[in-house]
Amino acid sequence: MSFTLAGVTRRYTVPGDRPWRRVVRTALDGLDLEVPAGRDLAVVGASGSGKSTLLRVLLALEAPEAGTVRFRGEVVTPRRPGALRRAVGVVAQDPGSSLDPRLPVGASLREPLECAGVPGDHGERVAELLDAVGLDPAVADRRPAAFSGGERQRIALARALATRPAVLVADEPFSAVDPTTRRRLVTLVGHLARASGTRLLLVSHDLGIAQRLCADVAVLAAGRVVETGPIDDVLARPSADATRALLDAVLGVEVP
Numbered sequence: 001m002s003f004t005l006a007g008v009t010r011r012y013t014v015p016g017d018r019p020w021r022r023v024v025r026t027a028l029d030g031l032d033l034e035v036p037a038g039r040d041l042a043v044v045g046a047s048g049s050g051k052s053t054l055l056r057v058l059l060a061l062e063a064p065e066a067g068t069v070r071f072r073g074e075v076v077t078p079r080r081p082g083a084l085r086r087a088v089g090v091v092a093q094d095p096g097s098s099l100d101p102r103l104p105v106g107a108s109l110r111e112p113l114e115c116a117g118v119p120g121d122h123g124e125r126v127a128e129l130l131d132a133v134g135l136d137p138a139v140a141d142r143r144p145a146a147f148s149g150g151e152r153q154r155i156a157l158a159r160a161l162a163t164r165p166a167v168l169v170a171d172e173p174f175s176a177v178d179p180t181t182r183r184r185l186v187t188l189v190g191h192l193a194r195a196s197g198t199r200l201l202l203v204s205h206d207l208g209i210a211q212r213l214c215a216d217v218a219v220l221a222a223g224r225v226v227e228t229g230p231i232d233d234v235l236a237r238p239s240a241d242a243t244r245a246l247l248d249a250v251l252g253v254e255v256p
């Protein structure tokens with residue numbers, strides 16, 4: 001996958017406690033991160049640590065105020081995303097945000113193929129994608145409202161994988177579904193990624209899911225990467241307070 005972020009700072013200016021006041025929030029604070037090719041990375045961290053902002057900057061959807069984002073060695077920006085858009089599929093937390101409620105799901109699956117300029121009417125690929133995520137290809141003419149939350153997330157996953165991207169970026173993709181559906185989706189994502197050779201870049205607050213799907217982890221705190229490495233080692237021997245706090249929250253005990 002091969003992303004390199006160097007000294008990335010992203011700030012937001014928000015209204016303060018008086019109409020004329022403004023407060024600057026530093027979401028990413030000189031963040032450095034190397035995501036090597038051929039590895040699956042989980043980005044974990046407490047709420048507000050900057051995970052979603054990191055994804056938006058890394059996907060060149062937002063420009064940082066300082067620092068650079070490189071994809072396969074090339075600097076990428078919202079105006080010049082280079083090879084990035086084609087190489088990456090994205091699954092959001094809420095499948096509602098990636099599926100147009102007015103479109104039959106077959107059309108939603110066709111869209112990324114058309115945008116990428118893939119020739120043909122894509123009927124076969126749409127059927128293959130629905131089948132791959134465990135849905136009957138005959139449902140292609142139904143609209144998103146006809147599906148459950150878990151099914152919609154499967155369709156969003158199929159859409160993200162439609163163009164056979166090199167990297168699947170997923171922001172808390174399992175948080176809006178019930179535990180049973182979540183387990184099935186986690187297994188499905190792992191299976192599909194392995195089957196298609198797609199690398200995963202997963203944002204999650206669930207360390208168990210992160211460990212199940214990714215070999216590496218980067219722990220974020222206050223807009224910086226405070227610890228990174230093989231996830232089994234990091235979770236067994238955490239060195240950053242933020243990692244210990246995440247483990248405390250999962251285990252319900254203090255990790256020394």
Ligand SMILES: Nc1ncnc2c1ncn2[C@@H]1O[C@H](COP(=O)(O)OP(=O)(O)OP(=O)(O)O)[C@@H](O)[C@H]1O
Binds near residue numbers: 053205
């Ligand atoms: N569009 C925005 N406008 C204003 N502030 C923002 C915006 N996006 C993020 N922030 C602020 O930046 C900080 C980091 O937010 P971010 O959503 O990246 O964290 P997160 O780790 O993804 O949190 P969560 O796990 O709760 O989703 C927070 O203080 C947040 O309020």
